[in-house]
Amino acid sequence: MKYTIIGAARSGMAAAILAKELGHDVFLTESQAIEKHEESVRKLDRKGIGYEFGGNSDKALENTDCIITSPGVPPTADIIIKAEKAGIPIISELEFAYNQIDNPIIAITGTNGKTTTTALTEFIFNNSGRKAIAVGNIGRPLSSVVLGLEPDVVIVAEVSSYQLDRIDKFAPDVAIITNITPDHISYHGSFENYQQAKWKISSKQIAKNLLILNADDEFASQPKINIEATLAWVSLSPLERGIFKDDGKMKIRFPEQHKTEEVMFFDELSLPGVHNAYNSMAAALAARAFEISNEDIRDSLMTFKGVEHRLEFVRTIGGVDFVNDTKATNINACWYALQSYKKPLIWIAGGRGDNNDYSALDQLVKDNVRAIIAIGEEQDAIFNHFCASSRCIKADDLEDAVIKGFSEADNGDIVLLSPSCKSFDMFMSFEHRGFEFKKIVNNLK
Secondary structure, rough: OOOEEEEOOHHHHHHHHHHHHHEEEEEEEOOOOHHHHHHHHHHHHHOOOEEOOOOHHHHHHHHOEEEEEOOOOOOOOHHHHHHHHHHOOEEEEHHHHHHHOOOOOOEEEOOHHHHHHHHHHHHHHHHOOEEEEEEOOOOOOOEEEEEOOOOEEEEEEOOHHHHHHHHOOOOEEEEEEEEOOOHHHHHHHHHHHHHHHOOOOOOOOOOEEEEEEOOOOOOOOOOOOOOOOOEEEEEEEOOEEEEEEOOEEEEEHHHHHOEEEEEEHHHHHOOOEEEEEHHHHHHHHHHOOOOOOOHHHHHHHHOOOOOOOEEEEEEOOOOEEEEEEEOOOOOOHHHHHOHHHHHHHEEEEEOOOOOHHHHHHHHHHHHHHEEEEOOOOHHHHHHHHEEEEEOOEEEOOOHHHHHHHHHOOOOOOOEEEEOEEEOOOOOOOHHHHHHHHHHHHOOOO
C-alpha cells in the first residue's frame, strides 16, 4: 500500500516511519523549506523514505492509496482539496496509529485542560501499578509507540480537533470532553465546525464504551451528535450519574450500583484552581472505569505535580513568584489562570490573537491583577481594552516584559505569563515561549 504523509513535524515523521516499518511504500511532502527540517531529512534518508520539501507537488498524489495528514494542515490546503477531488482517503496520524493497535485507550479532548487531564490520568494509572503511556498532543505521537507496545499498556491520548477531524474507526474505551469554548476558528471555519470535530471523539464508540462530559459546560454537557456510548458527567454540583463535588468531597455515583463512593476532599488536591478540580474529576472517573481503587486515585491526586507550561512554578526572587502558563493560548485558559491564585498578579499577556474578547476577563483583572504587561501582535488590543481601568504597560519583547513585570511586583506578588494568545507571532510554539520565559526568569538577579 502506498501512503503519502503531509507534514514533517513530529506526528508526520512518526507516521512515515511507522508506515515504512510496517512494509508500506511511503512518500512525505512538506511545504516548508528543507533547511528547516535537516534532522527530519536525515531520518528519512536512513529509512529510505521518499520526500519533497518546499511545496506540495502533484507528485505527492501519484498512485497513492491513502493520505495521512498532520495536525494543523488546514482543510483549505491545496493538496487536501486536490486529494478530495481525486477521491483519495485522508486520515489523521491518530487514526492511522489507532488502526495498528489493540490496546485499551482513553482519549481526552477539549478546548482547555486536556494536557493536564492526560498527564494526570497517566500518573494515576502508573502510580497504582497499572501501566499507562501518554501520547498525542501532549508531545509523543501515537505512531511513535506502536511498535513493541505491550498489550496490557493503557494508552492515554490527548487528541485535538485537528486530529479528530480526520478519523474513521477511532473508538476509545473511554472518551473525555473537558470543555468546549470558541477556538481554532480560522482552521475549522466556524465554532459549529469546531464543536462537531470535538464530538467526533465518540462517533464510533459503542454502548460498552464510556463518554465523560462536563455537566457545567454549556457546549460539553450534552451530545451534539448521535452517541451510543454510556454517558457520565463531572460537576461541582451533585449528580445522579458521574463524579461531583458535594459537601467539600469528591464523590462518584452510578445509579445502577445503588451506592455513592467518596474519593477524597477537594482541598486535598495538589493542583490549584477550579479548572484543575474538573481535570482531576475527569481523570479519576476514567481511572475508576478501569477499576483503579479510590485509595490509589486519592493518593495520586494528592501528589501529582502538574505539567510543564501549565501554571508551572518557575522561581521565587525577592519574595516574587514567577509562574509559566504559556499553554494558556486562549481567553478561557487564561480565565482559569487568573482565578487560580489569591496573591496579587502581574499578568504578562499577548501574542497572536484569534478574535479574542478580553471583556470575559474584566472582573478577574479588577479583582486579582495589579498590573498588565502587554506584548506581541495583540499588545495594542490588550492595552486599549484594559488601560482605562487597570495599570497597563507595553513591552518590546518577552525579556522586556519579564523585567518590567518584576519591577512592578511587590513582595508576595506573582508574575504570571498567561498569554491568552497563540505564540506564532514571536515563537515557534507555546513550548518555545515557555522555555524562553523560564530561561529569562532563571537569569534574573
